[in-house]
Amino acid sequence: MVTKKKVSDECKRKLSVSDINELSIFPINIDYGNICPNVESTKFITIKNPLNQCISIKLDIILEELKPTTIRNYIVQPKSTLEIPITIKITKVSNFQW
Numbered sequence: 001m002v003t004k005k006k007v008s009d010e011c012k013r014k015l016s017v018s019d020i021n022e023l024s025i026f027p028i029n030i031d032y033g034n035i036c037p038n039v040e041s042t043k044f045i046t047i048k049n050p051l052n053q054c055i056s057i058k059l060d061i062i063l064e065e066l067k068p069t070t071i072r073n074y075i076v077q078p079k080s081t082l083e084i085p086i087t088i089k090i091t092k093v094s095n096f097q098w
Contacts, residue, residue, distance in 0.1 A: 011056040011075060023055070024048035035090050040068050044083040049076040057084070065090055 015023075030043045049055055057074040061067065068087040076082045 010053040
């Protein structure tokens with residue numbers, strides 16, 4: 001059984017370069033297509049963790065348009081896959097590129 005302490009201890013360990021290279025994060029780019037002003041649109045990033053330890057993911061969101069993405073910290077369990085929702089909300093008509 002996985003305890004909170006074990007998860008916490010594992011997630012505190014820094015990943016080696018070779019560990020990081022084993023992780024899969026996709027898609028690399030997110031295309032939200034045409035979005036109407038003041039309407040939220042959500043797409044997902046998938047993270048595959050083939051390692052034998054959990055990993056901690058922290059989203060640092062600096063763009064105002066991505067602020068509706070409310071959950072910013074995730075734990076990806078060993079040998080598992082996690083989908084993270086990324087929500088965008090444009091407040092005015094513009095040519096938004098990121």
